[in-house]
Amino acid sequence: MRHTISVLVENEFGVLSRVSGLFSGRGFNIESLCVAETMDAQVSRMTIVTSGNDQIIEQILKQLNKLIPVLKVIDFTGVDTVDRELVLVKVNADGDGKQEVLRLVDIFRARIVDVAPRCYTIEMTGGEGKVLAFLQMLRPMGIREIVRTGKIAVSRGM
Amino acid sequence: MQMTGAEIFVKALADLGVDVVFGYPGGATINIYDALFKNVKVRHMLCRHEQGAVHMADGYARASGRTGVCLVTSGPGATNTVTGLATAYMDSIPIVVFTGQVPTLLIGNDAFQEADIVGISRPCTKHNYLVKETKDLARIIKESFYIASTGRPGPVLVDMPKDVLIASARYELPKEASLRGYRPTYEGHQRQVESAVRLLLSRERPVVYAGGGIILSNASGELAELSGALSLPVTTTLMGMGAFPGSDPLSLGMLGMHGTYAANMAISHSDVILAVGARFDDRVTGKVSEFAPHAKIIHVDIDPTSIQKNVRVDIPIVGDVKDVLRKMIKLVKGKKEATAFRGKTAAWRGQIASWAKTHPLTYKPSKGKIKPQYVVEQIHKLTKGKAIIATEVGQNQMWAAQFYNYEQPRTFLSSGGLGTMGYGLPAAIGAQVAMPGRLVVDIAGDGSIQMNIQELATAVQYRVPVKVVILNNGSLGMVRQWQELFFDGNYSQTCLPRIPDFVKLAEAYGAKGFRATKPEEVPEVLRKGFAADGPVLIDVITDPGEMVYPMVPAGAGLTEMLLV
Numbered sequence: 001m002r003h004t005i006s007v008l009v010e011n012e013f014g015v016l017s018r019v020s021g022l023f024s025g026r027g028f029n030i031e032s033l034c035v036a037e038t039m040d041a042q043v044s045r046m047t048i049v050t051s052g053n054d055q056i057i058e059q060i061l062k063q064l065n066k067l068i069p070v071l072k073v074i075d076f077t078g079v080d081t082v083d084r085e086l087v088l089v090k091v092n093a094d095g096d097g098k099q100e101v102l103r104l105v106d107i108f109r110a111r112i113v114d115v116a117p118r119c120y121t122i123e124m125t126g127g128e129g130k131v132l133a134f135l136q137m138l139r140p141m142g143i144r145e146i147v148r149t150g151k152i153a154v155s156r157g158m
Numbered sequence: 159m160q161m162t163g164a165e166i167f168v169k170a171l172a173d174l175g176v177d178v179v180f181g182y183p184g185g186a187t188i189n190i191y192d193a194l195f196k197n198v199k200v201r202h203m204l205c206r207h208e209q210g211a212v213h214m215a216d217g218y219a220r221a222s223g224r225t226g227v228c229l230v231t232s233g234p235g236a237t238n239t240v241t242g243l244a245t246a247y248m249d250s251i252p253i254v255v256f257t258g259q260v261p262t263l264l265i266g267n268d269a270f271q272e273a274d275i276v277g278i279s280r281p282c283t284k285h286n287y288l289v290k291e292t293k294d295l296a297r298i299i300k301e302s303f304y305i306a307s308t309g310r311p312g313p314v315l316v317d318m319p320k321d322v323l324i325a326s327a328r329y330e331l332p333k334e335a336s337l338r339g340y341r342p343t344y345e346g347h348q349r350q351v352e353s354a355v356r357l358l359l360s361r362e363r364p365v366v367y368a369g370g371g372i373i374l375s376n377a378s379g380e381l382a383e384l385s386g387a388l389s390l391p392v393t394t395t396l397m398g399m400g401a402f403p404g405s406d407p408l409s410l411g412m413l414g415m416h417g418t419y420a421a422n423m424a425i426s427h428s429d430v431i432l433a434v435g436a437r438f439d440d441r442v443t444g445k446v447s448e449f450a451p452h453a454k455i456i457h458v459d460i461d462p463t464s465i466q467k468n469v470r471v472d473i474p475i476v477g478d479v480k481d482v483l484r485k486m487i488k489l490v491k492g493k494k495e496a497t498a499f500r501g502k503t504a505a506w507r508g509q510i511a512s513w514a515k516t517h518p519l520t521y522k523p524s525k526g527k528i529k530p531q532y533v534v535e536q537i538h539k540l541t542k543g544k545a546i547i548a549t550e551v552g553q554n555q556m557w558a559a560q561f562y563n564y565e566q567p568r569t570f571l572s573s574g575g576l577g578t579m580g581y582g583l584p585a586a587i588g589a590q591v592a593m594p595g596r597l598v599v600d601i602a603g604d605g606s607i608q609m610n611i612q613e614l615a616t617a618v619q620y621r622v623p624v625k626v627v628i629l630n631n632g633s634l635g636m637v638r639q640w641q642e643l644f645f646d647g648n649y650s651q652t653c654l655p656r657i658p659d660f661v662k663l664a665e666a667y668g669a670k671g672f673r674a675t676k677p678e679e680v681p682e683v684l685r686k687g688f689a690a691d692g693p694v695l696i697d698v699i700t701d702p703g704e705m706v707y708p709m710v711p712a713g714a715g716l717t718e719m720l721l722v
């Protein structure tokens with residue numbers, strides 16, 4: 001099963017390699033990983049999307065906790081969260097396809113951030129389902145490149 | 159007071175009570191060596207290879223319980239420590255390894271003798287540091303000792319660029335190390351302990367499976383007390399040898415691949431296992447799906463990641479095994495439930511005793527050839543079981559575990575997790591330095607001893623009177639044993655043609671050399687060798703065909719033992 005894990009770490013050099021090395025060294029997989037500073041400049045947050053059976057996830061959580069610069073580990077599974085991902089997509093925009101692209105941008109509340117003669121660059125944010133649906137719809141037009149940030153998440157409410 | 163980084167380093171070690179550093183100098187650490195030259199409190203022992211230095215620090219730590227310290231230069235000095243770090247990491251041994259590094263400005267430039275040792279050692283250290291500024295050095299040293307020696311112990315590496323050692327800062331050694339991301343759990347959860355005891359007492363066929371954690375936590379007394387109160391049979395892992403007295407009638411000896419028949423049968427037929435400070439290594443469990451099929455498992459460990467890792471556990475307890483055992487003792491000692499439990503489990507103990515009786519550890523004597531097991535028995539007899547035994551890796555290690563009855567913790571020093579050939583001699587030297595009054599013996603193989611034989615020079619230079627007994631079977635015996643059993647006796651690359659002459663080699667180093675070639679010579683040669691002053695090497699020519707039994711073939715269940 002897929003899990004989104006939020007990890008608060010000391011914002012110090014080498015932490016990312018400790019975390020990523022833990023995953024590669026123990027054969028855990030990382031689907032995506034985002035890192036940035038939090039409100040407290042000394043603390044960073046990593047949002048990791050991973051998958052595995054219960055035993056593997058338990059090991060991942062415990063092994064993360066064992067790292068010395070790791071301050072807190074939260075598994076968002078079963079927690080009510082808001083999660084978002086940002087994608088930048090370059091898509092063909094010529095002939096009939098152009099109108100269709102504009103329509104999709106409108107429907108998905110995306111934005112065109114760069115225009116070239118036969119190509120638009122579109123920025124879109126959303127939950128996983130929306131991102132996938134958007135990319136699916138654009139595919140017939142001819143996608144040239146996709147850049148995704150990976151998922152970030154925060155729990156709902158207080 | 160302002161001091162250079164090098165001076166801070168030496169002063170911090172002295173203030174932390176470090177009495178000896180095992181090391182090897184080079185350009186990146188030369189400033190420290192100058193500071194050491196002027197300091198009398200911290201003794202430095204010059205090894206002959208950095209791997210030897212780390213194993214010495216490790217042997218020092220295992221024998222004494224104090225953190226071992228090692229100092230090496232950048233680049234090759236640092237990379238030579240990797241095997242030692244990995245060895246200590248696998249066996250949870252508290253050591254701190256200090257490495258020199260090229261100046262900060264050159265890091266990343268492929269500078270002369272640069273190696274990214276922080277990157278290289280990350281997966282084989284508990285934690286590591288690159289010191290960026292001289293003002294941080296004392297704090298980091300304090301933290302490194304704290305991390306190495308607390309919680310589940312382990313090696314810590316501190317990488318110190320040369321400019322950091324040259325620049326000056328105020329010396330301030332923090333009284334306490336405080337790391338908000340590192341708070342080991344020492345106290346076992348009381349209710350969890352109560353459930354564990356309730357489960358234990360409700361069953362009929364209990365076994366305690368005790369590992370190196372008992373020794374690391376200095377909890378042998380508690381283990382003996384709990385076992386005594388409930389008449390619990392105890393089997394130990396290789397790392398747990400000495401955690402429970404081998405002569406105790408409740409001792410089953412070692413379990414696992416080369417464990418005793420009684421221990422493996424008891425585990426396999428038990429209905430409850432109390433695992434303390436052990437981690438269900440594959441050499442212990444055999445085929446996991448067939449491990450202890452009838453047993454409920456209680457697992458006590460300070461490291462949460464050890465629990466539920468390899469086997470399913472019914473009652474996990476995270477905490478220091480000493481604390482948890484104390485809580486258990488309190489719940490059962492003198493209670494009528496304990497008496498009832500001892501009564502209802504008597505039949506089980508009878509069953510175990512009959513396993514032990516029908517299949518004791520044994521070997522077949524053969525005329526004219528020295529049996530390695532006999533040599534170990536003779537070492538035991540001669541030292542009255544009171545020596546500190548270090549081992550190399552292979553058959554020698556298994557015979558040393560099987561045929562020397564360990565009574566005390568910290569008397570069996572062996573690379574269990576990594577299985578590092580070349581561990582024993584330097585570890586024995588480190589142990590002897592920590593425990594000057596004790597007899598320290600390295601039970602060695604003719605292959606392994608050559609992996610760090612150069613440390614004989616260290617032993618001679620510093621008059622460290624370790625005794626090395628080589629069980630010289632002219633082969634990489636353990637690998638040969640697998641070839642014999644599973645590869646049609648194709649002894650591919652496992653024959654060692656008795657090179658070098660170990661007696662002459664010992665003499666060339668300035669140590670004393672002895673040899674035994676016939677069984678009847680063994681007791682006398684050992685006696686003479688152990689009585690001789692200074693470092694001694696005893697070459698015992700053993701039966702090359704001898705094998706370690708029992709043996710559970712890799713991937714088989716624990717009851718599928720090959721026997722003598």
Ligand SMILES: Cc1ncc(C[n+]2csc(CCOP(=O)(O)OP(=O)(O)O)c2C)c(N)n1
Nearest residue numbers: 552553554577579603604605606634635636
């Ligand atoms: C550094 C290292 N290389 C290889 C091995 C694999 N290995 C395990 S036991 C063994 C043979 C050891 O030979 P020896 O020291 O003579 O011991 P014996 O088994 O003959 O007693 C080997 C090669 C190892 N454990 N460590």
Ligand SMILES: [Mg+2]
Nearest residue numbers: 603604633635
């Ligand atoms: Mg050999």
